[in-house]
Amino acid sequence: MSSLPRPDAEVELPQEQMDSLLSIISSQRERFRSRNQELEAESRSMQQTLQVLQSELDSLRADNIKLYEKIKFLQSYPGRAGGSDDTVMRYSSQYEERLDPFASFSKRERQRRYLSLSPWDKATLSMGRVILSNKMARTIAFFYTIFLHLLVFLVCAEQS
Template sequence: MCVLRCGRLSSDGSSSGQMDSLLSIISSQRERFRWRNQELEANSSLQQTLQALQSELDSLRANIKLYEKIKFLQSYPNRAGDSDDTVMRYSSQYEERLDPFTSFSKKERLRRYQSLSPWDKATLGLGHVILSNKMARTVASLYKLMLHCLVFLVLYKAAWSESIGRYCAAFCAKK
């Protein structure tokens, strides 16, 4: 405002019409910025509202899943009266057998095993035997180490014999 007043009072020949047009341009620009600022604030508040509603929706979905699980479990007969040890002992095994994921996993494992060749089945069986017992793992590791040492010794002996043979041949050729 001071600049505009100073501009009107200056004696450089600027007219008040130009100052008024400049003032109207600046005020319209200020109004655009004010409108844009209000629009951004509204967008920000809408974004926060959207995030709050999204988190509430996620929690409601989780609660619905939990409610479905509760209803499913309530559909089973109440076992509070069952105190028989035999029933309790076999009920967990029965429920494990009913688990679709476990049964699918077992069927899939059996199907893959049956599709193997006899040699692969023997190798898999041997691997299970060796890897399931600590003593068998230790013996297999020592056996593997001894075989490697034997191979290296045989190769060293062959190389040494070959070098001795060359040395003898060269020695005989000199004589």
């Protein structure tokens, strides 16, 4: 047999070794505890910084929308040329959304439903929009449908 001790057998260590192991483990535990406290404090400070920055960002966005509103008001006066600056364009959608939240909700909902359609449904919807948006296309589609119906009636009449 082997001379290895059994796992369930208790190994007796001298008291000096146990004390040294205990002191090593205690010092490690204290180091880990202090490092954990440092990391938790750093995490709390980062969370507070993040909250401050988020509130500042929200405040700046609100200020920008108010400034855009003032720009729109000033541009409504006659004799003023309305320039389309990138900064102005960036906040125009937010301004419009703030004016009519129901329209923006409707637009987002319509976009969500469109994205959930299958490719065939998207193609059909696009073709329908093209046909319905143009008077000439509607007229052509109407006469094409009449022509197809007459053709089917004539073929059915020939068969009977």
